[in-house]
Amino acid sequence: MLKIFKIILATFVIISVGGPFASAASYANQADIDIIAASNKAYVDFIKAINDEKSVANGAALAQAAAASSTFNNVASHNFSSKLGVKYIKKSAEVKKYAGEIKVLLDKIAVVLRERDYNAANQYLEQTHNSVKKYSAAVEEVNKAASESNLYAGCLFLLTTIAAAAMVIGSFIWFAIGRSKRLNHSLLEARKAVALSALTPLAGAVILYTTFILTGSTNSADGIYIVANVLILIGLASYVSSIIKYIKLNDNTPTALPAHSTTKNRR
Structure with missing residues (x-):
């Protein structure tokens, strides 16, 4: 029974830490994605215009x-999002650096275009192309960092679900052991x-993992993540409360039913 309690305690710790942490790790960086996409479109539109004499x-x-x-x-x-890990923060800083360089070069191009200095414009345009290459490479690294963060979050979701399932299995095995030892009704009900x-933390963990698999880390799933984490936290609180009640009851209750006597009174 002591081994089962150790397993239950270990899984309890994993679920307590894993669920909320994984939700944070899978934070959606949609705002970052949108602003980078806007810059890509703006640059494409600029190149189309600068290559057209009219x-x-x-x-x-x-x-x-x-x-x-x-x-x-x-x-x-x-x-940029600070919730996708140190690597994401570092790579996004490079994106910002090259974006600033491109901004400065575009301003210089605008100045020489007003002056109709097309030779200077071509020189600045070449420098801009080089900076855009560096910018694109930095964006690619940011995307990789986000993917790695989401993969890590997915592993945590899966681990949380496995831990919750192990806790359920361990708890029901413990309950079954109590029945086999013929514990009295009150203790059996407490173990039950x-x-x-x-089961409640398991339900929350399953919802977390299923939602992540189906929708990924999108803003539309934030509400579901919150509900699932609430289920986990409430379930764990109820689980701890039930264990405490069992311990108190066990300290004041005989652990087994008295054996029936098979001897008969002799005359």
């Missing part, structure tokens, strides 16, 4: 340069209450 002549390319500069400035000043209370 757009250069009528000022459309100048307008696109200004728009792209503003977009990359947004990236450079953006607060412990086993049944373990």
Whole structure:
């Protein structure tokens, strides 16, 4: 029985830490994705305009340069998610660095376009292409860091689910052992209450893992993650409470039913 209690305690700790931590690790970085996507589109629109003589002549390319500069400035000043790990934070800092470089170069292109200094514009454009390559590589590293973070979160969700299942199995085995030892009715009911209370954290863990598999770390799933974590926390609180009640009852109750006497009175 002591071994079973150790297993239950270990799984209890894993579930207590794993569920909420995994939810934090799977934080959706949709705002980061959107602002990078906007910068990519702005740069594509600028390149189309700068490569079109008519757009250069009528000022459309100048307008696109200004728009792209503003977009990359947004990236450079953006607060990237701090909930996807140290590597994500480090790589996003590089993205911001190169976005700032591109912003400065686009501003210079805008200046020489106004002055119709196309030789200078071509030189700045070449520098911009080089900075964009570095920017794209940095964005790729950010995407990899986000994927690694989400993979880690998925492993934590799975581990939490396995731990919750182990806690349920261990609790019901413990209850079955009590029945085999012919514990009195009150102790058996207390063990049964412990086993049944373990089902709630398991339900929360299953919801967490299933939601992650089906939807990933998207904002639309935040409500489900919250509900699942509430189930886990409430279930664990109920589980602890049931164990405490059992311990108190066990200290004041005979552990087994008295054996029936098979001797007969002799005359």
